[in-house]
Amino acid sequence: MIEVIDEERCTGCNICVHACPTNVFDAGAKIPVIARQDDCQTCFMCEAWCPEDALYVSPRADDLEHPDIAALKFNHVIGSYRAAIGWSKGDAPTI
Amino acid sequence: MAIRRPVEQISSAGAQEFRADVLVLGGGPAGTWAAINAAGRGASVLLVDKGFCGTSGATAPSGTGVWYVDPDSAKREAAMASREAMGGFLQDRRWMARVLDHAYDTVQQLADWGYPFQTDEYGLQRYGSVMGPQYMRLMRKRAKQAGAKILDHSPALELIVDDRGAVRGASGIRQQSGERWIVRSGAVVMATGGCAFLSKALGCNVLTGDGYLMGAEVGAELSGMEFSNAYAMSPAFSSVTKTRFYDWATFTDASGELIPGAQSKGGRSNIARWLTNNGAVFARIDKADAPTQAAMRLAQPNFFLPFDRAGIDPFAQRFPVTLRLEGTVRGTGGLRIVDDTCATTVPGLYAAGDAATRELICGGFTGGGSHNAAWAMSSGFWAGGAAADHALSVGEPRHAAPVKHAGGVALREGAERPVDSGDLIKSVQAEVFPYDINYFRNGEKLSGALNRLDSLWSATSRAGRSDALRVTRDREAVSMLATARWMYRSALERKESRGMARRLDYPGQDSGPKYNVRVGGLHEVWSRRDANQPAPILEAAE
Ligand SMILES: Cc1cc2nc3c(=O)[nH]c(=O)nc-3n(C[C@H](O)[C@H](O)[C@H](O)COP(=O)(O)OP(=O)(O)OC[C@H]3O[C@@H](n4cnc5c(N)ncnc54)[C@H](O)[C@@H]3O)c2cc1C
Ligand code: SF4
Ligand code: SF4
Numbered sequence: 001m002i003e004v005i006d007e008e009r010c011t012g013c014n015i016c017v018h019a020c021p022t023n024v025f026d027a028g029a030k031i032p033v034i035a036r037q038d039d040c041q042t043c044f045m046c047e048a049w050c051p052e053d054a055l056y057v058s059p060r061a062d063d064l065e066h067p068d069i070a071a072l073k074f075n076h077v078i079g080s081y082r083a084a085i086g087w088s089k090g091d092a093p094t095i
Numbered sequence: 096m097a098i099r100r101p102v103e104q105i106s107s108a109g110a111q112e113f114r115a116d117v118l119v120l121g122g123g124p125a126g127t128w129a130a131i132n133a134a135g136r137g138a139s140v141l142l143v144d145k146g147f148c149g150t151s152g153a154t155a156p157s158g159t160g161v162w163y164v165d166p167d168s169a170k171r172e173a174a175m176a177s178r179e180a181m182g183g184f185l186q187d188r189r190w191m192a193r194v195l196d197h198a199y200d201t202v203q204q205l206a207d208w209g210y211p212f213q214t215d216e217y218g219l220q221r222y223g224s225v226m227g228p229q230y231m232r233l234m235r236k237r238a239k240q241a242g243a244k245i246l247d248h249s250p251a252l253e254l255i256v257d258d259r260g261a262v263r264g265a266s267g268i269r270q271q272s273g274e275r276w277i278v279r280s281g282a283v284v285m286a287t288g289g290c291a292f293l294s295k296a297l298g299c300n301v302l303t304g305d306g307y308l309m310g311a312e313v314g315a316e317l318s319g320m321e322f323s324n325a326y327a328m329s330p331a332f333s334s335v336t337k338t339r340f341y342d343w344a345t346f347t348d349a350s351g352e353l354i355p356g357a358q359s360k361g362g363r364s365n366i367a368r369w370l371t372n373n374g375a376v377f378a379r380i381d382k383a384d385a386p387t388q389a390a391m392r393l394a395q396p397n398f399f400l401p402f403d404r405a406g407i408d409p410f411a412q413r414f415p416v417t418l419r420l421e422g423t424v425r426g427t428g429g430l431r432i433v434d435d436t437c438a439t440t441v442p443g444l445y446a447a448g449d450a451a452t453r454e455l456i457c458g459g460f461t462g463g464g465s466h467n468a469a470w471a472m473s474s475g476f477w478a479g480g481a482a483a484d485h486a487l488s489v490g491e492p493r494h495a496a497p498v499k500h501a502g503g504v505a506l507r508e509g510a511e512r513p514v515d516s517g518d519l520i521k522s523v524q525a526e527v528f529p530y531d532i533n534y535f536r537n538g539e540k541l542s543g544a545l546n547r548l549d550s551l552w553s554a555t556s557r558a559g560r561s562d563a564l565r566v567t568r569d570r571e572a573v574s575m576l577a578t579a580r581w582m583y584r585s586a587l588e589r590k591e592s593r594g595m596a597r598r599l600d601y602p603g604q605d606s607g608p609k610y611n612v613r614v615g616g617l618h619e620v621w622s623r624r625d626a627n628q629p630a631p632i633l634e635a636a637e
Contacts, residue, residue: 017271018147018247018248019147019149019150020146020147020150021145021146021147021150021151021152021155021298021300021301022146022300022301023146023248023270023271039300041295041297041298041299041300041301041334042295042297042333042334042335043150043155043156043297043298043334044156044397044400045150045155045156045228045298046150048150048228049150058404059330059332059333059335059400059401059402059404059405060332060333060405061295061332061333061334062295062332077403077404080400080403081396081397081400084396084397084399084400085226085228085229085396085397086211086229087228093149093232094236
């Protein structure tokens, strides 16, 4: 399930608000919020579309992992799916 | 490509109202190909998606094999022959050949558009597979470039018909604003995908059989709904139902003992049986050598994502697996198609991709085969083209006769109170998830489940419309309920084992004439056997 929006990296572009197929995010004052986590289908598409590598989807489909954001960034886990499919940081898809 | 007639917005008071020649419901591969071809023929096209066209549906998050076979008659013959037995010989050779032709050309089209096909060790392009995220991002872009207008997060809830019963549009809701949308169109392409019953199979939670329900509400027939019990393997904790690499796995029980006969391919039922009767099943993908492992990583990055993130080396360590229901997504049932244009039994309504039956090319089995992708691109393209021709020939929707909103359950204003969709979803899942009912089918268990589902329908059928936040989920629940009834009714009608529709009480294949099972109806579900004959060749619209 989606677990992290990294406040440091997120620019508030709201791409994820559009791109999530199950409408999990709401646009927020500055950055989006995870508004309907239960609706997350663990498809990793928001991660793929986030141009800033600011999102982390845990592989666990049914329960929460509560990961440590600093470690995810240090170990380059955040952004690893984009890298694996060949989409580079900053490559912003058009909505 | 000529871009003609734009979609018109007629009003936005109370509801956003649009007029278009062709309305496409669903923006997966089938829907986007439909939109591109319809727009290419000069029609104004509006495409609405429940989620987001480009990320939503079963293709977007996956790597997808395409039925891509060189136009060499021996190779094509072998490709067609290789799957006929598995599909129970219900396929239609002429349709298989047409789809092989079209898929081949389409892949070339993708290459021309700049899709970055990978190259193999000989430097040749590997045209047989596409990455979902890249493919669907490109399809969104091309649909827009072709002139289609896209509304995301805008599920269709019901069809609109004219006084002769022809389909003339649809209406739904804009999830993010809560406003209603209404589209008047000359034709509709149903491309809403299959039904996986909210099992969290990869990308499938938007696929709840909505198109089957909307179709049945205007009288459309379905076909092949007994071929609807595809179960796919995933790590127990994960949504990633990519099954191919489990061909290289060894399956063991909790204590590490081999499970007899357990295999991903050809022994999946032994895994289902073990999960039902004995408990956890563990896999280790230990039959892949180092080069194979490297090729696997390259081919399907998202297969490894859950393992990498959970700190599991799937080649060396054992991990628990489960089988998630993918229903008709990797089954073959759907709206019945009556001719080469992918027309349904209702005028003005065309069906494509998983929303349509895939029996014509797959018979009663598809599993992971690349046929689905080839079918989605072909049927989508044909349906879109025919819908455009139909719409342009019937003329401007604005002069249409009075129309009726065809949606029933959970949409009527002022009716009884809304359904409790959470409860209803659980009740339907309790009938369709258990391997004991849906994998290992027999007449008694199927009848029991169908009776319970029929009672649920009776209790639900007068439910009224809920608020904007809940109406979509309510309709999803009702669609799942209707789909489950058609599925079991069809499974009972087929008194034999053929394709994936296996019956413990009829283990053999009936040696009599082959037939297709048609099904439909809402309050009274009916089923019928039609002789399995090659589809009549009608003058195609192309
Ligand atoms: C994990 C997995 C792996 C697969 N791998 C392969 C493979 O390798 N090869 C292969 O050939 N096939 C494969 N398949 C099958 C293939 O993905 C599908 O057959 C294909 O996606 C069908 O395309 P579609 O456009 O009909 O449906 P989808 O791609 O599922 O798209 C349907 C669209 O309709 C939208 N929608 C649903 N309801 C509504 C509504 N009420 N209103 C508006 N929009 C709606 C959805 O949001 C979605 O965008 C796989 C399936 C799965 C689940
Ligand atoms: S897509 Fe990424 S950067 Fe943009 S709003 Fe979402 S999390 Fe922030
Ligand atoms: S993983 Fe998929 S469903 Fe979950 S938030 Fe991201 S895009 Fe949405």
